[in-house]
Amino acid sequence: MSEADAPPHGAPTPVLVLCRQCIQYVFIGTTICPHCGRDSGETSARYRDGGYLALETMQCIDRAVEKQRR
Amino acid sequence: MAEPAHDDAPRRRLSLRDQIDCVPVYVVWEITLACNLKCIHCGSRAGHRRARELSTDECIDVVRQLAELGTREISIIGGEAFVRKDWLTLVRAIRDHGMDCTMQTGGYKLSRDMIEAATEAGLLGLGVSIDGLQPLHDRLRGVAGSYSEALRVLEDCKRVGLVASVNTQITATVMPQLLELMDIIIEAGARYWQVQLTVAMGNAVDHDEILLQPYELTTLMPLLADLHGKGGARGLRLLPGNNIGYFGPYDVLWRGPDRGYYGGCPAGQNAIGLEADGTLKGCPSLATERYGAGDVRETPIAELWASHPALQFNRNRGVEDLWGFCRGCYYAEVCRGGCTWTADSLLGRRGNNPYCHHRVLKLAEQGLRERIVKIEDAPALPFATGRFALVEEPIPVGAVQA
Numbered sequence: 001m002s003e004a005d006a007p008p009h010g011a012p013t014p015v016l017v018l019c020r021q022c023i024q025y026v027f028i029g030t031t032i033c034p035h036c037g038r039d040s041g042e043t044s045a046r047y048r049d050g051g052y053l054a055l056e057t058m059q060c061i062d063r064a065v066e067k068q069r070r
Numbered sequence: 071m072a073e074p075a076h077d078d079a080p081r082r083r084l085s086l087r088d089q090i091d092c093v094p095v096y097v098v099w100e101i102t103l104a105c106n107l108k109c110i111h112c113g114s115r116a117g118h119r120r121a122r123e124l125s126t127d128e129c130i131d132v133v134r135q136l137a138e139l140g141t142r143e144i145s146i147i148g149g150e151a152f153v154r155k156d157w158l159t160l161v162r163a164i165r166d167h168g169m170d171c172t173m174q175t176g177g178y179k180l181s182r183d184m185i186e187a188a189t190e191a192g193l194l195g196l197g198v199s200i201d202g203l204q205p206l207h208d209r210l211r212g213v214a215g216s217y218s219e220a221l222r223v224l225e226d227c228k229r230v231g232l233v234a235s236v237n238t239q240i241t242a243t244v245m246p247q248l249l250e251l252m253d254i255i256i257e258a259g260a261r262y263w264q265v266q267l268t269v270a271m272g273n274a275v276d277h278d279e280i281l282l283q284p285y286e287l288t289t290l291m292p293l294l295a296d297l298h299g300k301g302g303a304r305g306l307r308l309l310p311g312n313n314i315g316y317f318g319p320y321d322v323l324w325r326g327p328d329r330g331y332y333g334g335c336p337a338g339q340n341a342i343g344l345e346a347d348g349t350l351k352g353c354p355s356l357a358t359e360r361y362g363a364g365d366v367r368e369t370p371i372a373e374l375w376a377s378h379p380a381l382q383f384n385r386n387r388g389v390e391d392l393w394g395f396c397r398g399c400y401y402a403e404v405c406r407g408g409c410t411w412t413a414d415s416l417l418g419r420r421g422n423n424p425y426c427h428h429r430v431l432k433l434a435e436q437g438l439r440e441r442i443v444k445i446e447d448a449p450a451l452p453f454a455t456g457r458f459a460l461v462e463e464p465i466p467v468g469a470v471q472a
Contacts, residue, residue: 008092008376010340010385013333014404018322025317025331025401034400066086 015063017056020047081142081170083330084340092339092385093140094375098147098354099344101129101160103452105149107176108212111201111239111280113271113355113415114452116149123346126156128367130163132344135371137167141342145197147174147354149346152184158191165192172197174237177223178216185226195233197264198223202244203251210241210280221258228259235262237311241280245293252297256306263301265294266311267425269355271415275448275456284424285439285465287318291427295320312336313409317401318427334406337361338381342371345452350374352381355411358453383420384410394422394460395429415455416442424460439465 016025020043022036033040047053082096102123105116124132136144144164151157151173164171172195173188185196200220201210207217227234236255238244244251255263267282268274274281282290298308298320310324316332325331337343338352345351348366349358363380375381383391389402396407406421407413413423423429424440433439439462446457 006376008385010089010092011387012086012089016331016404023322024319025321069085069087 017059018047018052020044020052023047023050023052084333084336088340089333092375094136094342095140095142095340096336097136097141097144097342097344099132099144100148100346100354101146101151101157102154102346103149104153105176106153106178106213107150107216109176109273110210110212110277111241111268111274113269113274114149115272115450115454116452119149119153120345120347120452122348123154124348124367126159128348129156129160132348132366132371133160133163133167133169135366136342137169139372139375141169143170143172145172145174150176150178152180152188158187161188161191161193170194174199175223176211176216177220178211178213179219180223182226182230185223185230185232189230189232193232195235196223196227197235197237197262198227198260199237199239200251200255201239201241203247203254206241206243206247210239221254224255224258224260233262234258234260235264235309236260237264237266239268240265240282240290240314241268242282242286243280245286245290248293248297249300252301252306256301256304260306262307262309263297264309264311265314267313267412269313269409269412269415270442270444270458271355271357271411271453271455272448275444275454278444278456278458281442282425283441284426285430285441285469287425287427287430288434291318291320295323298323313412313423313425316405316408316423316426316428318431320427332405332408334387334404335384335408335410337384337410339384342375350378350381352384353411356453357415357455358451359455360414392421393419395424395433396422396426399429401428416458417460418455418457422460433462434465437465438462439469 015028017028019026019033019040021038024035026033026040030040088095102119103116104119161171171193174197177198198220201207204217208214224234301308343351343354350363351361361380363378364374392402392407408423410420414420441461442458445459448454448456
Protein backbone atom coordinates (compact mmCIF):
# COMPACT_ATOMS: atom_id res chain seq x y z
CA MET A 1 0.00 0.00 0.00
CA SER A 2 1.46 3.36 -1.00
CA GLU A 3 1.40 6.32 1.35
CA ALA A 4 -1.38 7.90 -0.70
CA ASP A 5 -3.53 4.78 -0.33
CA ALA A 6 -3.00 4.46 3.41
CA PRO A 7 -6.03 5.28 5.54
CA PRO A 8 -5.91 8.66 7.25
CA HIS A 9 -4.39 8.60 10.69
CA GLY A 10 -4.56 11.23 13.40
CA ALA A 11 -3.27 11.68 16.90
CA PRO A 12 -5.72 11.54 19.79
CA THR A 13 -6.01 14.48 22.17
CA PRO A 14 -3.70 14.16 25.19
CA VAL A 15 -5.51 13.25 28.40
CA LEU A 16 -6.19 16.03 30.88
CA VAL A 17 -7.82 15.72 34.25
CA LEU A 18 -8.98 18.31 36.72
CA CYS A 19 -6.76 19.35 39.59
CA ARG A 20 -8.70 18.22 42.64
CA GLN A 21 -7.75 21.42 44.39
CA CYS A 22 -8.36 24.31 42.00
CA ILE A 23 -10.50 22.49 39.37
CA GLN A 24 -8.37 23.57 36.45
CA TYR A 25 -7.12 21.15 33.83
CA VAL A 26 -3.74 19.49 34.22
CA PHE A 27 -2.06 16.68 32.29
CA ILE A 28 -2.83 13.23 33.67
CA GLY A 29 -0.16 12.12 36.11
CA THR A 30 0.57 15.65 37.31
CA THR A 31 1.28 15.77 41.03
CA ILE A 32 1.92 19.43 41.75
CA CYS A 33 -0.65 21.60 40.01
CA PRO A 34 1.01 24.29 37.87
CA HIS A 35 -1.93 26.59 38.51
CA CYS A 36 -2.38 26.48 42.28
CA GLY A 37 0.86 24.81 43.38
CA ARG A 38 -0.93 22.24 45.52
CA ASP A 39 -1.18 18.45 45.37
CA SER A 40 -3.53 17.93 42.42
CA GLY A 41 -4.48 14.43 43.61
CA GLU A 42 -5.56 15.49 47.06
CA THR A 43 -9.33 15.89 47.07
CA SER A 44 -10.56 19.29 48.20
CA ALA A 45 -14.01 19.91 49.64
CA ARG A 46 -14.88 21.96 46.57
CA TYR A 47 -14.05 19.03 44.32
CA ARG A 48 -15.93 16.49 46.42
CA ASP A 49 -19.00 18.64 47.03
CA GLY A 50 -19.19 19.73 43.40
CA GLY A 51 -19.77 16.15 42.27
CA TYR A 52 -16.48 16.02 40.39
CA LEU A 53 -15.44 12.69 41.90
CA ALA A 54 -18.39 10.92 40.33
CA LEU A 55 -17.69 12.56 36.98
CA GLU A 56 -14.03 11.63 37.22
CA THR A 57 -15.01 8.00 37.81
CA MET A 58 -17.26 8.04 34.76
CA GLN A 59 -14.45 9.49 32.67
CA CYS A 60 -12.12 6.70 33.83
CA ILE A 61 -14.72 4.13 32.80
CA ASP A 62 -15.15 5.83 29.41
CA ARG A 63 -11.41 5.78 28.80
CA ALA A 64 -11.15 2.12 29.83
CA VAL A 65 -14.00 1.15 27.49
CA GLU A 66 -12.41 3.06 24.62
CA LYS A 67 -9.07 1.40 25.27
CA GLN A 68 -10.74 -2.00 25.31
CA ARG A 69 -12.43 -1.28 21.97
CA ARG A 70 -9.08 -0.49 20.36
CA MET B 71 -22.03 31.75 8.13
CA ALA B 72 -22.86 30.25 11.48
CA GLU B 73 -21.82 27.52 13.79
CA PRO B 74 -24.06 24.53 14.26
CA ALA B 75 -26.73 23.97 16.80
CA HIS B 76 -26.76 21.82 19.97
CA ASP B 77 -23.13 21.02 20.09
CA ASP B 78 -23.59 18.47 22.85
CA ALA B 79 -25.44 16.03 20.63
CA PRO B 80 -24.01 12.60 21.56
CA ARG B 81 -23.49 11.54 17.94
CA ARG B 82 -21.13 14.45 17.41
CA ARG B 83 -18.96 13.60 20.40
CA LEU B 84 -15.61 12.27 19.27
CA SER B 85 -14.35 8.89 20.37
CA LEU B 86 -10.71 7.90 20.47
CA ARG B 87 -11.34 5.83 17.38
CA ASP B 88 -12.84 8.80 15.55
CA GLN B 89 -9.71 10.81 16.29
CA ILE B 90 -7.18 8.16 15.35
CA ASP B 91 -9.04 7.03 12.22
CA CYS B 92 -9.84 10.63 11.19
CA VAL B 93 -13.56 10.00 10.76
CA PRO B 94 -15.26 13.13 9.36
CA VAL B 95 -17.97 12.93 11.98
CA TYR B 96 -19.37 16.36 11.41
CA VAL B 97 -19.88 18.28 8.18
CA VAL B 98 -20.98 21.87 7.72
CA TRP B 99 -22.24 22.38 4.21
CA GLU B 100 -22.89 25.74 2.59
CA ILE B 101 -25.51 24.61 0.09
CA THR B 102 -25.78 28.06 -1.46
CA LEU B 103 -24.10 31.41 -1.01
CA ALA B 104 -27.34 33.22 -1.87
CA CYS B 105 -28.72 35.08 1.12
CA ASN B 106 -31.60 37.40 1.97
CA LEU B 107 -29.69 39.23 4.71
CA LYS B 108 -26.75 41.63 4.42
CA CYS B 109 -24.76 40.94 7.54
CA ILE B 110 -21.92 43.33 8.17
CA HIS B 111 -19.95 40.58 9.95
CA CYS B 112 -20.46 37.89 7.33
CA GLY B 113 -17.16 36.11 6.70
CA SER B 114 -18.31 34.57 3.44
CA ARG B 115 -19.71 37.86 2.12
CA ALA B 116 -22.89 35.96 1.26
CA GLY B 117 -25.54 37.51 -0.96
CA HIS B 118 -25.43 36.15 -4.48
CA ARG B 119 -25.20 32.47 -5.32
CA ARG B 120 -21.87 31.16 -6.49
CA ALA B 121 -21.24 30.80 -10.20
CA ARG B 122 -21.17 27.00 -10.23
CA GLU B 123 -23.17 25.67 -7.32
CA LEU B 124 -23.66 21.92 -7.17
CA SER B 125 -26.79 20.53 -8.83
CA THR B 126 -29.31 18.45 -6.91
CA ASP B 127 -27.88 15.20 -8.28
CA GLU B 128 -24.34 16.27 -7.44
CA CYS B 129 -25.46 17.15 -3.91
CA ILE B 130 -27.08 13.77 -3.41
CA ASP B 131 -23.89 12.11 -4.55
CA VAL B 132 -21.99 14.19 -1.97
CA VAL B 133 -24.43 12.93 0.68
CA ARG B 134 -23.76 9.35 -0.35
CA GLN B 135 -20.01 9.82 -0.24
CA LEU B 136 -20.10 11.45 3.19
CA ALA B 137 -22.24 8.63 4.57
CA GLU B 138 -19.69 6.13 3.28
CA LEU B 139 -16.92 8.03 5.05
CA GLY B 140 -18.72 7.72 8.39
CA THR B 141 -20.19 11.19 8.74
CA ARG B 142 -22.85 11.27 11.44
CA GLU B 143 -24.20 14.79 11.17
CA ILE B 144 -24.52 17.35 8.41
CA SER B 145 -25.45 20.91 9.20
CA ILE B 146 -26.66 22.84 6.18
CA ILE B 147 -25.95 26.54 6.06
CA GLY B 148 -25.74 29.37 3.54
CA GLY B 149 -25.82 32.10 2.58
CA GLU B 150 -29.34 31.20 3.55
CA ALA B 151 -29.86 27.49 3.01
CA PHE B 152 -33.59 27.59 2.39
CA VAL B 153 -33.16 30.03 -0.49
CA ARG B 154 -32.07 27.01 -2.46
CA LYS B 155 -35.19 25.44 -3.96
CA ASP B 156 -34.18 21.81 -3.37
CA TRP B 157 -33.18 22.25 0.29
CA LEU B 158 -35.87 19.89 1.55
CA THR B 159 -34.75 17.24 -0.93
CA LEU B 160 -31.26 17.53 0.53
CA VAL B 161 -32.52 17.29 4.11
CA ARG B 162 -34.42 14.15 3.18
CA ALA B 163 -31.42 12.66 1.39
CA ILE B 164 -29.19 13.23 4.41
CA ARG B 165 -31.67 11.49 6.71
CA ASP B 166 -32.24 8.68 4.22
CA HIS B 167 -28.50 8.01 4.36
CA GLY B 168 -28.66 7.60 8.14
CA MET B 169 -27.13 10.91 9.14
CA ASP B 170 -28.48 13.64 11.39
CA CYS B 171 -29.40 16.87 9.68
CA THR B 172 -29.53 20.30 11.27
CA MET B 173 -29.73 23.75 9.72
CA GLN B 174 -28.50 27.24 10.54
CA THR B 175 -30.57 30.21 9.47
CA GLY B 176 -31.09 33.92 9.85
CA GLY B 177 -34.78 33.06 9.86
CA TYR B 178 -35.82 35.93 7.65
CA LYS B 179 -38.83 34.81 5.58
CA LEU B 180 -38.64 31.24 6.87
CA SER B 181 -42.34 30.55 7.24
CA ARG B 182 -44.05 28.17 9.62
CA ASP B 183 -45.12 26.03 6.67
CA MET B 184 -41.49 25.71 5.64
CA ILE B 185 -40.49 24.74 9.17
CA GLU B 186 -43.20 22.10 9.24
CA ALA B 187 -42.07 20.76 5.88
CA ALA B 188 -38.46 20.62 7.06
CA THR B 189 -39.46 18.75 10.20
CA GLU B 190 -41.40 16.31 8.07
CA ALA B 191 -38.36 15.86 5.82
CA GLY B 192 -36.32 14.90 8.89
CA LEU B 193 -34.63 18.09 10.07
CA LEU B 194 -33.63 17.51 13.70
CA GLY B 195 -32.70 21.00 14.82
CA LEU B 196 -32.74 24.59 13.68
CA GLY B 197 -30.18 27.15 14.78
CA VAL B 198 -31.34 30.74 14.48
CA SER B 199 -28.90 33.63 14.49
CA ILE B 200 -29.72 36.43 16.91
CA ASP B 201 -26.93 38.88 17.55
CA GLY B 202 -28.39 41.24 20.10
CA LEU B 203 -31.56 43.15 20.86
CA GLN B 204 -33.52 44.56 17.95
CA PRO B 205 -31.54 47.70 17.03
CA LEU B 206 -28.18 45.96 17.20
CA HIS B 207 -29.34 42.78 15.50
CA ASP B 208 -31.04 44.62 12.64
CA ARG B 209 -27.99 46.81 12.17
CA LEU B 210 -25.60 43.86 12.11
CA ARG B 211 -27.87 41.79 9.87
CA GLY B 212 -28.48 44.69 7.52
CA VAL B 213 -32.25 44.21 7.20
CA ALA B 214 -34.90 45.95 9.27
CA GLY B 215 -37.31 43.44 10.75
CA SER B 216 -34.83 40.56 10.76
CA TYR B 217 -34.82 40.45 14.58
CA SER B 218 -38.58 40.04 14.90
CA GLU B 219 -38.51 37.43 12.15
CA ALA B 220 -35.85 35.44 13.98
CA LEU B 221 -37.92 35.45 17.17
CA ARG B 222 -41.00 34.47 15.21
CA VAL B 223 -39.10 31.47 13.81
CA LEU B 224 -38.21 30.37 17.35
CA GLU B 225 -41.87 30.57 18.32
CA ASP B 226 -42.84 28.59 15.25
CA CYS B 227 -40.30 25.89 16.07
CA LYS B 228 -41.85 25.59 19.52
CA ARG B 229 -45.30 25.15 18.00
CA VAL B 230 -44.09 22.67 15.41
CA GLY B 231 -42.00 20.73 17.94
CA LEU B 232 -38.64 21.26 16.27
CA VAL B 233 -35.64 21.71 18.59
CA ALA B 234 -34.49 25.31 18.29
CA SER B 235 -31.21 26.86 19.24
CA VAL B 236 -29.87 30.38 19.00
CA ASN B 237 -26.45 31.39 17.72
CA THR B 238 -25.10 34.70 18.84
CA GLN B 239 -22.09 36.51 17.50
CA ILE B 240 -20.14 38.22 20.25
CA THR B 241 -19.31 41.66 18.95
CA ALA B 242 -17.90 44.69 20.71
CA THR B 243 -21.25 46.09 21.80
CA VAL B 244 -23.40 43.06 22.57
CA MET B 245 -22.18 42.23 26.07
CA PRO B 246 -24.52 44.57 28.01
CA GLN B 247 -27.47 43.07 26.10
CA LEU B 248 -26.79 39.38 26.67
CA LEU B 249 -28.76 38.94 29.89
CA GLU B 250 -31.90 40.49 28.44
CA LEU B 251 -31.41 38.59 25.21
CA MET B 252 -31.22 35.34 27.16
CA ASP B 253 -34.57 36.03 28.82
CA ILE B 254 -36.12 36.71 25.43
CA ILE B 255 -34.85 33.58 23.72
CA ILE B 256 -35.83 31.37 26.65
CA GLU B 257 -39.30 32.81 26.44
CA ALA B 258 -39.33 32.17 22.69
CA GLY B 259 -38.49 28.50 23.19
CA ALA B 260 -34.74 28.15 22.56
CA ARG B 261 -33.15 25.10 24.19
CA TYR B 262 -29.52 25.78 23.29
CA TRP B 263 -27.57 28.97 22.98
CA GLN B 264 -24.31 28.89 21.11
CA VAL B 265 -22.08 31.90 21.36
CA GLN B 266 -19.01 32.59 19.30
CA LEU B 267 -16.71 35.52 18.78
CA THR B 268 -17.08 37.41 15.53
CA VAL B 269 -13.98 36.67 13.49
CA ALA B 270 -11.93 39.07 11.40
CA MET B 271 -12.98 37.77 8.01
CA GLY B 272 -14.86 39.14 5.00
CA ASN B 273 -17.35 41.87 5.88
CA ALA B 274 -16.14 41.92 9.50
CA VAL B 275 -12.77 43.19 8.31
CA ASP B 276 -14.54 46.06 6.55
CA HIS B 277 -16.30 46.83 9.85
CA ASP B 278 -13.50 46.04 12.27
CA GLU B 279 -14.98 48.33 14.91
CA ILE B 280 -17.40 45.51 15.73
CA LEU B 281 -14.62 43.09 16.71
CA LEU B 282 -14.04 42.37 20.35
CA GLN B 283 -10.57 43.17 21.62
CA PRO B 284 -8.76 40.17 23.13
CA TYR B 285 -8.42 41.82 26.55
CA GLU B 286 -12.22 42.14 26.72
CA LEU B 287 -12.37 38.42 27.48
CA THR B 288 -11.80 39.42 31.10
CA THR B 289 -15.29 40.89 31.02
CA LEU B 290 -16.92 38.42 28.65
CA MET B 291 -15.96 35.15 30.31
CA PRO B 292 -17.35 35.85 33.79
CA LEU B 293 -20.49 37.14 32.09
CA LEU B 294 -20.86 33.92 30.09
CA ALA B 295 -20.30 31.89 33.25
CA ASP B 296 -23.11 33.80 34.93
CA LEU B 297 -25.39 33.30 31.93
CA HIS B 298 -24.49 29.62 31.82
CA GLY B 299 -25.72 29.19 35.39
CA LYS B 300 -28.82 31.32 35.06
CA GLY B 301 -29.78 29.83 31.71
CA GLY B 302 -29.16 26.28 32.88
CA ALA B 303 -31.58 26.75 35.76
CA ARG B 304 -34.25 27.63 33.22
CA GLY B 305 -33.56 24.87 30.71
CA LEU B 306 -31.28 26.77 28.34
CA ARG B 307 -27.89 25.25 27.73
CA LEU B 308 -25.17 27.71 26.84
CA LEU B 309 -22.65 26.19 24.47
CA PRO B 310 -19.29 27.62 23.55
CA GLY B 311 -18.35 27.92 19.91
CA ASN B 312 -14.93 26.70 18.88
CA ASN B 313 -13.41 30.12 19.44
CA ILE B 314 -14.64 30.53 23.01
CA GLY B 315 -11.77 29.36 25.16
CA TYR B 316 -9.42 28.09 26.28
CA PHE B 317 -8.77 26.39 29.61
CA GLY B 318 -9.73 29.42 31.62
CA PRO B 319 -11.39 29.04 35.01
CA TYR B 320 -14.88 28.72 33.51
CA ASP B 321 -14.16 26.19 30.79
CA VAL B 322 -15.11 23.39 33.13
CA LEU B 323 -18.65 24.81 33.28
CA TRP B 324 -19.44 24.49 29.61
CA ARG B 325 -16.91 22.00 28.28
CA GLY B 326 -16.40 19.59 31.09
CA PRO B 327 -15.79 17.49 32.91
CA ASP B 328 -18.72 15.36 31.78
CA ARG B 329 -18.46 16.60 28.19
CA GLY B 330 -14.71 16.59 27.86
CA TYR B 331 -12.41 19.56 27.36
CA TYR B 332 -11.26 21.53 24.36
CA GLY B 333 -9.15 19.08 22.39
CA GLY B 334 -7.86 21.30 19.62
CA CYS B 335 -9.26 22.35 16.28
CA PRO B 336 -10.99 19.39 14.60
CA ALA B 337 -10.77 20.83 11.06
CA GLY B 338 -9.64 18.18 8.61
CA GLN B 339 -9.43 15.52 11.29
CA ASN B 340 -13.06 15.10 12.32
CA ALA B 341 -14.76 17.97 10.52
CA ILE B 342 -15.37 18.93 6.93
CA GLY B 343 -16.59 22.16 5.40
CA LEU B 344 -18.07 22.22 1.95
CA GLU B 345 -18.70 25.27 -0.20
CA ALA B 346 -21.69 25.40 -2.53
CA ASP B 347 -19.52 25.08 -5.63
CA GLY B 348 -18.01 21.83 -4.38
CA THR B 349 -14.84 23.16 -2.76
CA LEU B 350 -13.86 20.97 0.16
CA LYS B 351 -12.18 22.39 3.29
CA GLY B 352 -11.42 21.17 6.79
CA CYS B 353 -13.82 23.71 8.26
CA PRO B 354 -16.49 25.78 6.51
CA SER B 355 -15.11 29.06 7.76
CA LEU B 356 -11.46 28.73 6.80
CA ALA B 357 -10.02 30.98 4.12
CA THR B 358 -10.62 29.27 0.78
CA GLU B 359 -7.37 30.57 -0.63
CA ARG B 360 -5.22 28.76 1.94
CA TYR B 361 -7.44 25.84 2.91
CA GLY B 362 -9.42 24.88 -0.19
CA ALA B 363 -8.73 21.20 -0.91
CA GLY B 364 -10.16 20.75 -4.35
CA ASP B 365 -13.47 20.23 -6.08
CA VAL B 366 -15.71 17.28 -5.22
CA ARG B 367 -16.90 17.24 -8.84
CA GLU B 368 -13.42 16.31 -10.00
CA THR B 369 -12.12 14.11 -7.20
CA PRO B 370 -13.96 11.71 -4.87
CA ILE B 371 -14.27 13.08 -1.34
CA ALA B 372 -12.59 9.98 0.11
CA GLU B 373 -9.54 10.63 -2.04
CA LEU B 374 -9.33 14.30 -1.06
CA TRP B 375 -9.89 13.40 2.58
CA ALA B 376 -7.16 10.79 2.57
CA SER B 377 -4.45 12.72 0.85
CA HIS B 378 -5.00 16.41 0.15
CA PRO B 379 -2.43 18.52 2.04
CA ALA B 380 -4.94 21.26 2.84
CA LEU B 381 -6.83 18.78 5.02
CA GLN B 382 -3.85 17.27 6.80
CA PHE B 383 -2.60 20.06 9.02
CA ASN B 384 -4.35 19.00 12.23
CA ARG B 385 -3.61 15.29 11.95
CA ASN B 386 -0.66 14.27 14.11
CA ARG B 387 -0.08 17.95 14.72
CA GLY B 388 2.40 18.84 17.43
CA VAL B 389 3.47 22.24 18.63
CA GLU B 390 5.94 22.94 15.81
CA ASP B 391 3.71 25.41 13.98
CA LEU B 392 2.64 27.27 17.11
CA TRP B 393 4.14 30.68 17.65
CA GLY B 394 3.92 33.68 19.94
CA PHE B 395 2.34 33.09 23.34
CA CYS B 396 0.73 29.82 22.23
CA ARG B 397 4.09 28.22 21.53
CA GLY B 398 5.14 28.31 25.16
CA CYS B 399 1.74 27.74 26.73
CA TYR B 400 1.20 24.93 29.25
CA TYR B 401 -1.75 23.67 27.15
CA ALA B 402 0.01 23.96 23.76
CA GLU B 403 0.05 20.24 23.08
CA VAL B 404 -3.72 19.93 23.62
CA CYS B 405 -5.06 23.25 22.42
CA ARG B 406 -2.67 23.85 19.51
CA GLY B 407 -3.60 27.48 19.27
CA GLY B 408 -7.36 27.01 19.50
CA CYS B 409 -9.62 27.84 16.59
CA THR B 410 -7.61 27.82 13.36
CA TRP B 411 -10.13 30.07 11.66
CA THR B 412 -9.87 32.77 14.31
CA ALA B 413 -6.07 32.87 14.44
CA ASP B 414 -5.40 32.38 10.75
CA SER B 415 -7.94 35.00 9.64
CA LEU B 416 -6.62 37.55 12.08
CA LEU B 417 -2.87 37.13 11.75
CA GLY B 418 -2.53 35.36 8.41
CA ARG B 419 -1.09 32.27 10.02
CA ARG B 420 -2.49 29.64 12.38
CA GLY B 421 -0.99 28.75 15.72
CA ASN B 422 -1.15 31.95 17.75
CA ASN B 423 -4.53 32.97 19.10
CA PRO B 424 -4.91 36.09 21.25
CA TYR B 425 -8.59 35.30 21.89
CA CYS B 426 -7.82 32.98 24.79
CA HIS B 427 -8.93 33.53 28.36
CA HIS B 428 -6.02 31.60 29.84
CA ARG B 429 -3.62 33.75 27.84
CA VAL B 430 -5.35 36.99 28.77
CA LEU B 431 -5.19 36.10 32.46
CA LYS B 432 -1.53 35.08 32.26
CA LEU B 433 -0.64 38.35 30.55
CA ALA B 434 -2.65 40.30 33.11
CA GLU B 435 -0.53 38.75 35.86
CA GLN B 436 2.36 40.61 34.22
CA GLY B 437 0.35 43.80 33.86
CA LEU B 438 -0.01 43.29 30.10
CA ARG B 439 -2.82 43.03 27.59
CA GLU B 440 -3.17 42.61 23.83
CA ARG B 441 -5.25 44.48 21.30
CA ILE B 442 -5.64 44.15 17.56
CA VAL B 443 -5.19 46.86 14.95
CA LYS B 444 -6.18 46.49 11.30
CA ILE B 445 -3.31 47.04 8.91
CA GLU B 446 -4.72 45.58 5.69
CA ASP B 447 -8.24 45.33 4.24
CA ALA B 448 -9.73 42.10 2.93
CA PRO B 449 -10.40 41.62 -0.80
CA ALA B 450 -14.04 41.59 -1.93
CA LEU B 451 -14.22 37.80 -2.07
CA PRO B 452 -15.93 35.11 0.01
CA PHE B 453 -13.88 34.05 3.05
CA ALA B 454 -11.27 36.71 2.34
CA THR B 455 -8.93 37.79 5.10
CA GLY B 456 -7.20 41.07 5.83
CA ARG B 457 -4.33 41.50 8.20
CA PHE B 458 -4.18 42.66 11.79
CA ALA B 459 -1.28 43.56 14.02
CA LEU B 460 -1.17 42.33 17.57
CA VAL B 461 -0.12 45.03 20.02
CA GLU B 462 1.05 44.07 23.49
CA GLU B 463 0.85 46.92 25.97
CA PRO B 464 0.65 47.66 29.68
CA ILE B 465 -2.85 47.53 31.08
CA PRO B 466 -3.92 51.16 31.34
CA VAL B 467 -4.32 52.49 34.84
CA GLY B 468 -7.97 52.24 35.85
CA ALA B 469 -8.89 49.57 33.26
CA VAL B 470 -11.42 47.08 34.63
CA GLN B 471 -9.97 43.62 35.21
CA ALA B 472 -12.62 41.08 36.14
